Amino acid sequence: MGKKILLATRIRLWAGFFSKISYRRDIPLVIQSFSKRRKFQIPDEIRSVMSPIKGFLSRKEAGLLYWAASEWPLTGPVLELGSYAGRSTILFALAGRRVCAVDAWDEEILAGANAVFDSYQENIRRVGIETKVSTHRGLSHKVGQSWTVPGAILFVDAGHDYELVRGDLDIWAPHLLPGGILIMHDVIGDVFLGVTRAASEFLQQGWHVVASAGSIVAFARNAHSVAT
């Protein structure tokens, strides 16, 4: 019975997504994402550290982030846009990466932002990863304009409107090292269609999908790929 309800919910979610996307624009993204879907694992000890932290990553999505941080064959930090209470930040750091965490934590954007920022700082301290994380509080496009540190992984999970995502991709993708991986949250699903649109457009500009799980899609520049 439970399985039937789960299947019905999934069918409804997928039907919602397919009814809202632009076929002409988004189908290449959907096809590539489906062909690269995998079940990524995450070590139990890391899952138990992450689970109590408030955030928006599902288990599958956390698995993909863990895989990218621990296995993507390029040294360098994660440039994380959108850190909230630190769930993804902590996952990247525990997987062995330095993390540059960028978030506005601004009450005008996020209700209760100051309290979320306090819990972010407390979580980083409690997990003991202060030396692996640098925190940059500000609007992602403003921080990006004067950014100088190249990253091996760019994780885009800040503003979810089309213009904001597009702006983040345009400003931050040049800060990815050659061979770097771009990971976007909330691409596949019917809630953040501006994210889907920005990702589809980016795919047409010399990128391809290397992995996908849940709503997340990971891209590499066309000259670079790894066996997945």
Ligand SMILES: C[S@@+](CC[C@H](N)C(=O)[O-])C[C@H]1O[C@@H](n2cnc3c(N)ncnc32)[C@H](O)[C@@H]1O
């Ligand atoms: C979905 S949450 C990030 C979740 C986090 N990656 C996690 O795994 O728990 C989005 C975050 O983006 C931040 N944000 C939204 N718009 C932003 C912008 N224009 N610049 C910087 N941060 C922004 C919000 O403050 C919020 O903390």
